Structures are given as C-alpha cells and as structure tokens.
Amino acid sequence: MELAPGIRYAVADRHGGVSAAPFDSRNLGGTTRDDPAAVRRNRELTARELGLDPARVVFMKQVHSADVRYVTEPFGADAPPLDGVFTDRPGLALAALAADCAPVLVADPVGRLVGAAHSGRVGTVSGVVPALVAAMTERGSDPADLVALIGPLACGRCYEVPESMREEACADLPELWSTTRRDTPALDVRAGITAQLTRAGVTGIRHDDRCTMEVPDLFSHRREQNTGRFAAYVWLTG
Structure with a gap:
C-alpha cells in the first residue's frame, strides 16, 4: 500500500510463515524463543511477498528506548540497541516489530525520507516518535510534509495497567490516560x-486501528505471553 507518493508500506499478520506453535506461523521476531531458522525464513518469505530484497531490510534490536539512527544498510548480526531508524535509500525497507507496542511509520514524500519506530509504553513516554521526527527534520524534512502511520497496538480499552503506572505515565503525557471496559486503569x-x-x-496522521489484543490475526504478548512478533514495513520506491 502507498503511505505517500513514492513510498510504500505494509503491516504483516501472523499467517503465512513456517514457525510452529505458539509462534505460528509468520513470526518475524528474532528475540523470541522461536527457531532462529524459522524466523529467518519468515523474514525472507515476507520480503519477497512485498517485492523487496530480503538482504535489504533493516530490523532493529528493540529495547524500548528513544534512540534513533540514520541507516544506509541492514545492521546484520550486530544490530545496536535502538528503537527508531530512518533512511533516504530507495529499496531499503525499514521494519518495526510489535506484539502490543505500536509500530510507527513516517514518510516524507518531498524530502524523500522514511522512518520507522517501535513505541510501546516506555518508548512513548521516553519520546521515540518525536525523536524520529526531530532526526528526520535535522536531515532536511519539514514536519508539515510528513505522513505518519500508527500501526496496530493494544488499544486504550484493553491496555490495563496499575494505577501508579498510569499516574506516572500521564504526568509526562496526559493524553495516555484511559480506562478499560471494566473501568480499571489503562x-x-x-x-x-x-x-x-x-x-x-x-498533521498527516493515519491509523491502522486494529487492537492486537482483540484481533487474533496479530500477535499479542499480553494475550498469549509466549508468542511471536509481526512487523510494519516502509520503503522508498524508485
């Protein structure tokens, strides 16, 4: 699908891979307990389905940080710990893994940059998405030109947390405040x-409104505990 002119994106679901239960079947997460060979095969199959070169996909070592880096090639086995990447290289796809956290994709069709971030509770409070926008701006993007997609995540009616955690998170970002359908803190x-x-x-903010905890086609750590990861991809064409 097109996120902006000349910029494509995709959100993979959990079907169509080779992983056995409980990672069945398109687990793309390399830090799960899944067979690493199955994860590599899933990543290859997914890239080819999207028309991408499997050797030209950037996966991060996600650690719930606000660290962002400009990239020109995949990291390989020695990926540094970070939660946001961006590039100006056509055909280099950026992937953000998730299983309740938000994969966030950012496109600049004018400056020809794309970015991807992994933003869960900790990363959101830490500001990984604003850090990604700031880094892209430093490289020439105008925020007014950007189009962002917030992907599937645990929604505000499902993401239950202790009251103390809600208070702490909302002290920095009050828009996080929510309650579950049972009227408990969220x-x-x-x-x-x-x-x-x-x-x-x-201003160009788009949403994939699916809740990972409610949609069985997506992996959810909160729902399943020992499970896989799906990914959102973004890349420049041509």
Missing part, C-alpha cells in the same frame, strides 16, 4: 503518540 498509547506527532508539527 493507557491509550495511540492517543499519546498522536498527541506527540501533532505537537511535533505532523
């Missing part, structure tokens, strides 16, 4: 990221 990470993007000057 966090709305989608609302928090949307507020951060808006404050950063991004």
Whole structure:
C-alpha cells in the first residue's frame, strides 16, 4: 500500500510463515524463543511477498528506548540497541516489530525520507516518535510534509495497567490516560503518540486501528505471553 507518493508500506499478520506453535506461523521476531531458522525464513518469505530484497531490510534490536539512527544498510548480526531508524535509500525497507507496542511509520514524500519506530509504553513516554521526527527534520524534512502511520497496538480499552503506572505515565503525557471496559486503569498509547506527532508539527496522521489484543490475526504478548512478533514495513520506491 502507498503511505505517500513514492513510498510504500505494509503491516504483516501472523499467517503465512513456517514457525510452529505458539509462534505460528509468520513470526518475524528474532528475540523470541522461536527457531532462529524459522524466523529467518519468515523474514525472507515476507520480503519477497512485498517485492523487496530480503538482504535489504533493516530490523532493529528493540529495547524500548528513544534512540534513533540514520541507516544506509541492514545492521546484520550486530544490530545496536535502538528503537527508531530512518533512511533516504530507495529499496531499503525499514521494519518495526510489535506484539502490543505500536509500530510507527513516517514518510516524507518531498524530502524523500522514511522512518520507522517501535513505541510501546516506555518508548512513548521516553519520546521515540518525536525523536524520529526531530532526526528526520535535522536531515532536511519539514514536519508539515510528513505522513505518519500508527500501526496496530493494544488499544486504550484493553491496555490495563496499575494505577501508579498510569499516574506516572500521564504526568509526562496526559493524553495516555484511559480506562478499560471494566473501568480499571489503562493507557491509550495511540492517543499519546498522536498527541506527540501533532505537537511535533505532523498533521498527516493515519491509523491502522486494529487492537492486537482483540484481533487474533496479530500477535499479542499480553494475550498469549509466549508468542511471536509481526512487523510494519516502509520503503522508498524508485
């Protein structure tokens, strides 16, 4: 699908891979307990389905940080710990893994840059998405030109947390405040990221509104505990 002119994206689901239960079947997460050979095969199959070169996909070593890096090639086995990447290289796909956290894709069709971030509770409070926008801006992007997609995540009506955690998170980002359907404390990470993007000057905000905890086609750590990871991809064409 097109995120902006000349910029494509995709959100993979959990079907169509080779992993055995409980990672069945398109697990793309390399730090799970899945067979590493199965993960490599899943990543290769997914890239080819998207028309990408499997050797030209950047996966991060995600650690719930606000660290962002410009990339020109995949990291390989020695990926540094970080949660945001961006590039200006056509055909180099960026992938953000998730299983309740938000994969966030950012496109600049004018400056010809794309970025991807992994933004869960900790990363959102730490500001990984604003850090990605700032890094792209430093490289020439105008936030007004950016288009962002906030991918599937645990929604604000499902993401239950202790009251103390809600209070702490919302002290820095009040838009995170939410309650579950049972009227217990919760966090709305989608609302928090949307507020951060808006404050950063991004107006082109799109959503994949699926809740990972409610949609069985997507992996959910909260729902299944020992499970896989899906990925959102973004890349420049031509």
